[in-house]
Amino acid sequence: xxxxxxxxxxxxxxxxxxxxxxxxxxxxxxxxxxxxxxxxxxxxxxxxxxxxxxxxxxxxxxxxxxxxxxxxxxxxxxxxxxxxxxxxxxxxxxxxxxxxxxxxxxxxxxxxxxxxxxxxxxxxxxxxxxxxxxxxxxxxxxxxxxxxxxxxxxxxxxxxxxxxxxxxxxxxxxxxxxxxxxxxxxxxxxxxxxx
Amino acid sequence: xxxxxxxxxxxxxxxxxxxxxxxxxxxxxxxxxxxxxxxxxxxxxxxxxxxxxxxxxxxxxxxxxxxxxxxxxxxxxxxxxxxxxxxxxxxxxxxxxxxxxxxxxxxxxxxxxxxxxxxxxxxxxxxxxxxxxxxxxxxxxxxxxxxxxxxxxxxxxxxxxxxxxxxxxxxxxxxxxxxxxxxxxxxxxxxxxxxxxxxxxxxxxxxxxxxxxxxxxxxxxxxxxxxxxxxxxxxxxxxxxxxxxxxxxxxxxxxxxxxxx
Numbered sequence: 001x002x003x004x005x006x007x008x009x010x011x012x013x014x015x016x017x018x019x020x021x022x023x024x025x026x027x028x029x030x031x032x033x034x035x036x037x038x039x040x041x042x043x044x045x046x047x048x049x050x051x052x053x054x055x056x057x058x059x060x061x062x063x064x065x066x067x068x069x070x071x072x073x074x075x076x077x078x079x080x081x082x083x084x085x086x087x088x089x090x091x092x093x094x095x096x097x098x099x100x101x102x103x104x105x106x107x108x109x110x111x112x113x114x115x116x117x118x119x120x121x122x123x124x125x126x127x128x129x130x131x132x133x134x135x136x137x138x139x140x141x142x143x144x145x146x147x148x149x150x151x152x153x154x155x156x157x158x159x160x161x162x163x164x165x166x167x168x169x170x171x172x173x174x175x176x177x178x179x180x181x182x183x184x185x186x187x188x189x190x191x192x193x194x195x
Numbered sequence: 196x197x198x199x200x201x202x203x204x205x206x207x208x209x210x211x212x213x214x215x216x217x218x219x220x221x222x223x224x225x226x227x228x229x230x231x232x233x234x235x236x237x238x239x240x241x242x243x244x245x246x247x248x249x250x251x252x253x254x255x256x257x258x259x260x261x262x263x264x265x266x267x268x269x270x271x272x273x274x275x276x277x278x279x280x281x282x283x284x285x286x287x288x289x290x291x292x293x294x295x296x297x298x299x300x301x302x303x304x305x306x307x308x309x310x311x312x313x314x315x316x317x318x319x320x321x322x323x324x325x326x327x328x329x330x331x332x333x334x335x336x337x338x339x340x341x342x343x344x345x346x347x348x349x350x351x352x353x354x355x356x357x358x359x360x361x362x363x364x365x366x367x368x369x370x371x372x373x374x375x376x377x378x379x380x381x382x383x384x385x386x387x388x389x390x391x392x393x394x395x396x397x398x399x400x401x402x403x404x405x406x407x408x409x410x411x412x413x414x415x416x417x418x419x420x421x422x423x424x425x426x427x428x429x430x431x432x433x434x435x436x437x438x439x440x441x442x443x444x445x446x447x448x449x450x451x452x453x454x455x456x
Binding site for chain 1: 235
């Protein structure tokens with residue numbers, strides 16, 4: 001068919017081009033809609049849902065992590081408090097122990113001192129008795145020699161007592177009453193034995 | 196003086212400038228006929244096929260190479276698809292169902308525009324038979340959607356806008372104007388694309404033709420200008436493809452949602 005425009009600028013109607021345009025475009029449209037757009041659409045949708053899922057997952061993980069962190073912090077705080085408590089207890093116990101030990105040691109010391117004192121007292125008493133006995137013996141011997149004869153029992157006792165009293169007066173106030181009593185008693189006993 | 200500079204006559208120059216467009220109808224011809232109708236495959240039709248093949252292959256290969264970690268090519272294909280998806284829903288969200296049609300139009304026209312910029316090719320989109328045919332296709336879809344959604348009576352009535360004064364006079368008048376507008380839509384749609392692409396090519400050819408007419412020293416001016424216009428044509432190629440596609444989508448959706456606007 002002859003075109004009304006041989007130069008081709010206003011190419012109407014170009015029946016062959018019109019015909020093939022319709023055919024070509026419809027085939028192209030069919031192929032694109034059938035084979036091209038669905039996979040692209042599916043892919044984009046798939047990725048979109050994947051991204052959404054990833055975001056959700058990330059959010060969940062972050063929330064979990066935050067909870068875990070809070071839990072750990074709480075546990076840490078608890079542990080710290082616990083340790084402080086244990087430490088305080090230990091310190092208190094140690095203090096108490098120390099106090100008790102100190103007290104026991106002091107008591108023990110006191111006891112030892114006391115015992116030592118008693119021991120000393122006893123030693124001194126026995127020493128005194130020994131001295132008294134020696135002195136009594138010496139006094140008798142001296143008296144016999146001075147008088148030149150044996151004094152009778154009565155005289156004997158009187159002399160001993162006198163000598164002892166003199167001696168005791170010399171030893172002065174260091175000797176207590178009981179010691180005197182004991183000394184007297186034993187002196188009497190000695191005197192009896194000696195006689 | 197001018198006669199000495201002239202290398203060729205004006206008639207010959209016109210032939211040279213229009214050579215691309217005349218060649219579209221008679222070069223590389225395979226004669227075919229359906230009855231009296233000429234459906235010969237000419238250079239224009241060959242480039243139509245080439246454009247369709249390139250369009251299909253770009254998108255098809257892209258759709259078969261989809262990976263979870265997209266490369267540059269996949270990103271481009273996905274962006275084209277996403278862009279096409281966003282073409283839908285201009286008036287109402289339901290209009291999105293027509294976006295595959297609009298998107299195909301966009302890529303097809305864009306590819307043909309760009310192929311047409313290759314020297315010695317044929318710019319199919321600068322042929323009014325092609326652009327008007329696509330515009331008529333859009334028109335048919337538009338009217339089909341309008342009639343299907345509202346039924347013939349409501350749809351035809353809806354052309355007269357509501358709330359008119361002096362009803363007996365204004366309603367038929369406005370109805371007639373609106374119906375006329377419905378037919379001018381595809382006409383302007385086709386003409387716009389055709390005229391823009393044709394004008395772009397003609398400007399380049401005319402600038403280069405000046406060299407043939409006035410002598411080779413004109414090349415100092417016309418070659419740089421041609422290059423500038425060539426660059427501008429690349430921009431126009433994208434812009435006009437976009438305008439054609441988005442207007443197609445808007446026309447269809449306006450018919451779908453007549454009472455909403």
